[in-house]
Amino acid sequence: MPTDEVLLEVKDLHKYFGDLEVLKGISTEVRRGEVVAVVGLSGCGKSTFLRCINQLEVPTSGEIIFEGTNTLDGSIDITKLRERIGMVFQSFNLFPNMSVKKNIMLAPVKLKVMTEEEASVKAEELLKRVGLADKADEYPMKLSGGQQQRVAIARALAMNPDIMLFDEPTSALDPMMVGEVLNIIKELAESGMTMIVVTHEMGFAREVADRVMLFHNGVVVEDCTPEKFFNENDNPQVKEFLSHLI
Amino acid sequence: MAYLEETGVIKDIFAYYGDIGYDPEIPGYFSAHPEALAAIQVIDHYSPETEDSGDDQNFFEWLWSEIVKNFVEKDRYQLIIMGLQNTVFITIIGLALGLLIGIISAIIRSYHDMRNKFKILNAIVRVYITVIRGTPILVQLLIIYFIVFASSGLNSIVIAGIAFGINSGAYVAEIVRAGINAVPKGQLEAAESLGMTFNMAMVTVIMPQAVRNILPALCNEGISLLKETSIAGYIGIVDVTKAAMLIRSQTYSAFVPLIGVALIYLIIVLFLQYLVGKLEKRLNNAYR
Numbered sequence A: 001m002p003t004d005e006v007l008l009e010v011k012d013l014h015k016y017f018g019d020l021e022v023l024k025g026i027s028t029e030v031r032r033g034e035v036v037a038v039v040g041l042s043g044c045g046k047s048t049f050l051r052c053i054n055q056l057e058v059p060t061s062g063e064i065i066f067e068g069t070n071t072l073d074g075s076i077d078i079t080k081l082r083e084r085i086g087m088v089f090q091s092f093n094l095f096p097n098m099s100v101k102k103n104i105m106l107a108p109v110k111l112k113v114m115t116e117e118e119a120s121v122k123a124e125e126l127l128k129r130v131g132l133a134d135k136a137d138e139y140p141m142k143l144s145g146g147q148q149q150r151v152a153i154a155r156a157l158a159m160n161p162d163i164m165l166f167d168e169p170t171s172a173l174d175p176m177m178v179g180e181v182l183n184i185i186k187e188l189a190e191s192g193m194t195m196i197v198v199t200h201e202m203g204f205a206r207e208v209a210d211r212v213m214l215f216h217n218g219v220v221v222e223d224c225t226p227e228k229f230f231n232e233n234d235n236p237q238v239k240e241f242l243s244h245l246i
Numbered sequence B: 001m002a003y004l005e006e007t008g009v010i011k012d013i014f015a016y017y018g019d020i021g022y023d024p025e026i027p028g029y030f031s032a033h034p035e036a037l038a039a040i041q042v043i044d045h046y047s048p049e050t051e052d053s054g055d056d057q058n059f060f061e062w063l064w065s066e067i068v069k070n071f072v073e074k075d076r077y078q079l080i081i082m083g084l085q086n087t088v089f090i091t092i093i094g095l096a097l098g099l100l101i102g103i104i105s106a107i108i109r110s111y112h113d114m115r116n117k118f119k120i121l122n123a124i125v126r127v128y129i130t131v132i133r134g135t136p137i138l139v140q141l142l143i144i145y146f147i148v149f150a151s152s153g154l155n156s157i158v159i160a161g162i163a164f165g166i167n168s169g170a171y172v173a174e175i176v177r178a179g180i181n182a183v184p185k186g187q188l189e190a191a192e193s194l195g196m197t198f199n200m201a202m203v204t205v206i207m208p209q210a211v212r213n214i215l216p217a218l219c220n221e222g223i224s225l226l227k228e229t230s231i232a233g234y235i236g237i238v239d240v241t242k243a244a245m246l247i248r249s250q251t252y253s254a255f256v257p258l259i260g261v262a263l264i265y266l267i268i269v270l271f272l273q274y275l276v277g278k279l280e281k282r283l284n285n286a287y288r
């Protein structure tokens, strides 16, 4: 249920690693409430695209306009930008030296967005939402991969971001655990969260996304609704991509 | 020493080394004047001595008589105790200074590697680490004693502590840096993606994890340092090794003083290693 408000606008984004051009002019818009699935073969630049949005990678050129401000003009505070952009990684990246609850509370408390008490209430509420209310005091290493990823989602949500970036959130999981994580992401989408999801789960893209973007060698070669993408697409690159899937 | 006492020479020796109120009754008096004591031990060696060694001894009788001769007679064990104090003292100064230098160096290097900051400082640190790790510690000690602090008037034990600290700092720096590097890159990214600054992420996320990697290696560095201080004798310090050598030069027997001092090192090292082992177990059990 995307609105008309443009939340994120990317214009002619280029990214080089040394001499290697990984993004070759990406342009797109993401509306508030929209769910965008990003698909493509390994190495085509999907992760790099996501990481440019919150500047874990510094784009080489182009514009990224988030909530009306150009985030690449050098004058903005990148940490403030990142507070509004949640990110979930393939490898969870929970902090192993803190309990689950402390993982969720750390950023809001350290960044003085919430008091200790507010963050604690928020953490418990989020843990309930991802179905892990009973794991608050557990250490991450004690949890299964699926549980860890759900905590990672809760941790990103604790900062009340305006957009969530998911980089293959289920690729490191046992097949048994993929469903529980996708369900949380789907619920989040239904609650109106704007999100960009890099995924290899075509079922998920078809069912949850409002739009599917296909990357190929650093360019967007298709950007359309899932219906069009999966059913009636005569773009040879889409056919080629879909034929790579089992 | 009785001979020197009788003749009053001992007073002159202490006066020569800057203490005119010779009083052996003051606790710790001898160890407070290591240079004087060393001199006395050397001179003492030339003083008249009566010795009778039987010919039909078995090994244990021989060993016992050697122990008595080397450690008990003329209170020679005091020399060992004083040497041990100096060894421990040098080790502690060296370790404290080494930690300070090493941690600062490692932070400079990590900031450079991860954030491209401190370019010049990083270059200096790299030269320091290369030089220290590329030259023998004995040569470093001699340079620092005879060149750097040649006319400083500093106590030689303090100079040795500084020399060992400068040496140890290079190794500590590499240990700490390796510990920081061993924390997965995703940890910093996760912290930064939440809006935390680099410094905040280092303090709350990276360092607490790095410490777990670092602590056992750091303890082992301390143990190596303790053993390395055995070269302090080269700059006139009576450490425990030098003490054994002084006894040897007085008694003309090498076996008991040297094996004895080796055992002293071994016992201390084994004890410290036992503690490190316990620490490692505790660290491995954390968060699990």
Ligand SMILES: Nc1ncnc2c1ncn2[C@@H]1O[C@H](COP(=O)(O)OP(=O)(O)OP(=O)(O)O)[C@@H](O)[C@H]1O
Binding pocket: A017, A020, A022, A040, A041, A042, A043, A044, A045, A046, A047, A048, A049
């Ligand atoms: N830090 C980096 N330095 C150099 N090259 C990089 C770096 N990060 C990514 N690359 C290269 O950029 C290209 C795109 O990488 P990216 O991780 O964005 O691909 P991807 O589409 O996410 O692939 P995957 O599905 O395997 O995750 C790859 O060729 C990769 O080797």
Ligand SMILES: [Mg+2]
Binding pocket: A046, A047, A048, A167, A168
């Ligand atoms: Mg990727």
